[in-house]
Amino acid sequence: MSPAIVAMLGFGLAGITCLAVAEKFLPVIPSYILLMFLGMAARDGPGLAAMVIATTVGSTIGSVGWYGLGRALGPHRVETLVAAYGRFVLLPLPLYLRLVERYRRNQFWATLVGHTIPTVRVYLGLPAGVFRLELRRFILAALLGSLAWNVPFLSLGFILKGSDRDPLSLGLLVAIVLVGGEFAILWGVRQVRRMERVRLERLDEIRRRADHDRPAPARGGRS
Numbered sequence: 415m416s417p418a419i420v421a422m423l424g425f426g427l428a429g430i431t432c433l434a435v436a437e438k439f440l441p442v443i444p445s446y447i448l449l450m451f452l453g454m455a456a457r458d459g460p461g462l463a464a465m466v467i468a469t470t471v472g473s474t475i476g477s478v479g480w481y482g483l484g485r486a487l488g489p490h491r492v493e494t495l496v497a498a499y500g501r502f503v504l505l506p507l508p509l510y511l512r513l514v515e516r517y518r519r520n521q522f523w524a525t526l527v528g529h530t531i532p533t534v535r536v537y538l539g540l541p542a543g544v545f546r547l548e549l550r551r552f553i554l555a556a557l558l559g560s561l562a563w564n565v566p567f568l569s570l571g572f573i574l575k576g577s578d579r580d581p582l583s584l585g586l587l588v589a590i591v592l593v594g595g596e597f598a599i600l601w602g603v604r605q606v607r608r609m610e611r612v613r614l615e616r617l618d619e620i621r622r623r624a625d626h627d628r629p630a631p632a633r634g635g636r637s
Contacts, residue, residue: 419451441504
């Protein structure tokens, strides 16, 4: 565990809450790894239930921060900033546009379900603020989504710490598996999208050829 995380743990639940807030703005390491190690610390510290509450509140506060930023800047400035700098913080423009499209369909469920998807969960508040989603509904959805995301990984860390085997070695092994799984999923999604794009391009080519080969309609008329 990094010295910064250990130092924040020294402040108890307040430090844990701050870590959860910071994770939404500085996604240096995957959140599930952070949560897993916090779960390990829960056995010797504040307890699992208190850790769940602190991290869920912190994650929700971080989401509200993104919400406020999106609401203050508005759609045009946010899209301009994302296009220019988003790729440096794991938010490329295509991902942001997909989030915007989700909010056009169902804002409450987009927030709740989106908080259980890696990377997406970090930035959901931004388009929510742009769309000016009603704040109480956003907070409720973010709270429930964060709870659904945090509990499994905190619990996993808590269980690993209580096992007979070395928790650090087990934790690193699980972290490697989780990161590898995330990369595999991302690779699979990209392959599916690439295949879909190729299929659509082929359909467009077939349509263009059909239009080109179609005989022109005969001109009728009296002489």
